[in-house]
Amino acid sequence: MFSNKESFKIAFMDRLVSIHGKDVGATTIADQYYTLGTMVREYASSNWVKTNDVYKNAKTKQVYYLSMEFLLGKLLKNYLYNLDIYQISKDGLKELGIDIEVLMEEEPDAGLGNGGLGRLAADFMDSFASLNLPGHGCGIRYKYGLFEQKIIDGYQVEVPDYWLKEGNVWEVRKSDKAFEVRFGGKVITNTQNRELTFEHIDYEPVLAVPYDMPMVGYKNDTVNTLRLWGAESKMKHVDPADLSGQSYYKVIEYKRRTEAIEEFLYPDDSTEEGKVLRLKQQYFLVSASLQSILERFKRINDNLIDLPDKIAIHTNDTHPVLAIPELMRLLIDNEGLGWEQAWAITTKTISYTNHTILSEALETWPINLFQSLLPRIFMIIEEINERFCTKLWDTYPGDWDKIAKLAILSDDQVKMANLAVIGSHSVNGVSKLHSHILKNQLMKDYKKLMPNKFNNKTNGISHRRWLLVANPGLADIINDAIGRTWIENPKELQELKKYSNDQAFQQELQNVKNRNKKDLANWIYKQEGLVIDPSSIFDVHIKRMHAYKRQLLNLFHIIDLYRRLKENPNLGLTPRTFIFGGKAAPSYYLAKNVVKLINALAKVINQDKTIKNKIKIVFIKNYGVSDAERIIPATDVSEQISTASKEASGTGNMKFMMNGAMTIGTMDGANIEMGEAVGLENMFLFGLKPEEVLGFYKRGDYDVREIYNQDPRLKFILEQLISGPLGREDADFKSIYYSLLHNDEYFVLKDFASYVKAQNKISFAYSNQQEWLSKSILNIANSGEFSSDRTIQEYSKDIWNI
Structure with missing residues (x-):
């Protein structure tokens, strides 16, 4: 597409004219940013296609990382560095009178996350691609994210953060890959050939439409996928003129309920309406993602028994653990597998990270709310719970308090963390201390029952994002001192230790x-x-x-x-x-x-x-x-x-x-x-x-x-x-x-x-700057241990087997 400054300038000016019908001098910063963004996305697209072809042809085992948050920030600069075209683009734009730093500021922060949970997921996407590992993200395409925080007279005031106002240059909408997600209704149980069958009727359908974003590896031609799901009405094209007044308002209300699913991250769940919406979001994410994953698996594999050998599904905290009963539903209802076979496949495929011991994050849902919104999923959870409690009775006969504590259903609640532990093959904490608390306090009874299921994976961050891109001045002096190998192997930063008392450094x-x-x-x-x-x-x-x-x-x-x-x-x-x-x-x-x-x-x-x-x-x-x-x-x-x-x-x-x-x-x-x-x-x-x-x-x-x-x-x-x-x-x-x-x-x-x-x-x-700087250098030098590359390598070896 372009290999040097001159070819970049020609390509940029041609693209600017074809998109906006203006020459450079007449365009806005927004026009210029959008033009550069489309060029960069297309530059990555050939490798995106090749990467997917490699995975498909080699039948490589894939990891799908399900998370309610992906706190991506701005992507343009990161992509330019990873594609090794930053300097070409910067120099070419400069000769056209455009400051690349100004263009990069034009990009909005993607409103897809809030805190460390979402940023971890984003850094993991960077490490998957940069390590040439087949790992993809699945999330929700929130229109407004969490909220935009304004401060008025010292008070926080929340207003919608419409980050998609000018569109998202990185996404590709794939309406042909949409799936139906069902809410409400009732389930009819029948018997055919001595087999139970389940028919879900009178449900409210929502169309999950994927928007794919490229996740670009660092100078290695690997481009993985972050798939974000948008929620759309299945009655989108109904003509209100064909409806009676009552039906018209029902359609409008239905469309409003559908749109609400993709509007905000973490709706306020202090009301029943908020609880319903939050649970809808969680099921929407996992149902759309798992339907997509299974369809892709079946295109290149013949036997569902092989699913755990070809697919790893990871749930980032408790929000996506409805993946467990949803995979059971798909295997039993859609694929005709028996319970035992489906359960073996599900538990071997799904793994779970716990991110907190705080009670408010170990989600529970009122049974009546859950059952009315997700009737078939509730039936499956009831069966999982019944079978698990039967085993508990053999271990703790007569100890109803212990059984109630460990059950998924108790105290009129559906306990999601309990479901996560019971239905996954791996449960990990995110630091040594946190994992110790999980194993010896919060989940100690599960640890006794399932001692090999628990492990630790200390979190990490992307050095490419948080040092190379965010702090280029520091990266430059590190490169001059120890070379550039740390960029792909952050543990090489240890070489900086010898400079801790070097006054020039x-x-x-x-x-x-x-x-x-x-x-x-x-x-x-x-x-x-x-x-x-x-x-x-x-x-x-x-x-x-x-x-x-x-x-x-x-x-x-x-x-x-x-x-x-x-x-x-x-x-x-x-x-x-x-x-x-x-x-x-x-x-x-x-x-x-x-x-x-x-x-x-x-x-x-x-x-x-x-x-x-x-x-x-x-x-x-x-x-x-x-x-x-x-x-x-x-x-x-x-x-x-x-x-x-x-x-x-x-x-x-x-x-x-x-x-x-x-x-x-x-x-x-x-x-x-x-x-x-x-x-x-x-x-x-x-x-x-x-x-x-x-x-x-x-x-x-x-x-x-x-x-x-x-x-x-x-x-x-x-x-x-x-x-x-x-x-x-x-x-x-x-x-x-x-x-x-x-x-x-x-x-x-x-x-x-x-x-x-x-x-x-x-x-x-x-006050002693020489000693302070020495400590500072030692901190930088020892930070390589906390690379997301190290974390992902540990997950890949110990949990996902990729």
Whole structure:
């Protein structure tokens, strides 16, 4: 298509004219971005076709990764790097008077995810392709994603994020590959030739239409597929004039229900309507995906018994575990297999990753709601449950409490995590600590019954995305020092250890960090109108807003610093810029109050001239992947301060480590393994240990009032929430005040003193820049262990057998 700068320019101008009917000078940035995007997609398409042909002809075993989220961010720059055409495109566009960086900014972040779960899935797609592995994603093509976060008078306000407004240049709609998904209705059971048959009638059909996106490997010609399903009405072409008034409104309502399936990620499930929609989304994803997978399998394979040898289906957390009963339905109802045969195939094909021990994520559904929406699937789950409980009776005769705890159906609920464990051949956690808690606490009874099913796969991230693309300045000095082999083998970053005390390399690293900090400061000024000092410590806390992530602990330290500065404006304090970003779920009122508190505190501190700009607070509204790519390379201090035992792994912690930031964190999730890799002396750890937290939960003997009464700093801080400049401004903070003093479920007050000590150590360490830079280099050098390539290789060998 183009092999050099000149051929690129000709191809670009020809394409621009053919699409938009304009020459370069008359086009908009949007026109130019769309033109470049279509060229890049088509450039990848020949390899996309070849890759699928290779898999088909070799009858290669395929992995299908089912996830409710794929947090892709912008893709153009990533594709240009992976296809090895970035420099050609940049130089060609420059000669046409176009800045490629401006074009890349035009791309919207795909609204297909929210947090670490979705970003992990996106990095896994990169690793599948870059390792030449046959792995594909299956998700939903949300029109509006989660939501666009606006901040009005300090409050989070949610508005639709219409990221598809100008279309998605990367997707290819394949209406000929659509499948029907059925909701509601009833099931009629018949007997034919002494075999039970099941007929689903009076159901509401929804058409699942695939939109395929290329997942491009790094300079290796492999292009896998991310298939996103759009929901469409099967009555799309009904003429309302042919209907009576009543029928007309029924059609309109039906179309509205159908469209709702693909509108928003994670609809509010605090109402029954929201629960129905969320369950619909989950079944829509798995039913469409599994019908597609089976059809593709049958095109090139003769015997369904071979399915586990040719197909691996992985469920990313509990959201897609309806894949288990759906595969059973397809094998029994559509393919005519018997129960035992179908069950053996299903359990050998499906594997499951658990991402959290938080109860709200271990989903349950009211039986009456589930049965009415998915009658045939409920029948299959009933049968799975009955057969499993019969086996449990043999192991625990008469122990009804134990059986009810392990059953899929109990307490008028369908328990999805139980279904996931029972119906899959592998259950993995995502860090050593998390897997230990799963095996020895949350799922210990299952572990006794199925000891070989449980394993650990510590999460990882894509170094190509989060270092090579996001931080090219750092990548350049690494390339000059140790070569480029780390790009395809991130463990080669270990070679940087020998430069940890090299003053010339330290200076280069500091220069890169300073440029990144200046760039971020300029961007923040443009976005927020706030001037921040690039020479200050950039202390960053960018995560989903949740009580266990403990943004409050960070804020309490800031309030204490502010108090000390008010008492002594000449306090010898290294200036700090505290940067926050993250969204609170629309119905999570406490988290939304924390967003308000961050902004209220910023308003007070940022305007206070008496503290001589020694503290600034920034809240990045509508934080997303592209923001992370700006912020992480500029970060000095990475906040990973979740309550020990609550963060399954974390992936943000790894991104910061890779870019040379210092971690302040608890012994939680992958922080522990990061400490093992880099050395605890190169991190700033604090707080309760996981076993101490779990001990308090078990005994119920945490006395929050005792902590409060012993530390005058905490008294002052909490009083600010109900009085003083913060309390006077807003009564909302009383909910935070009372939640802490009545419960403090996540041990914010208990860990406060230890956290402040760790922050003081950071201030002292930062004053010795040579030692700080040495620690920074060691963090980068040891980050290769946390590559998503390593994680995917472990999954491939131990779980999927590819």
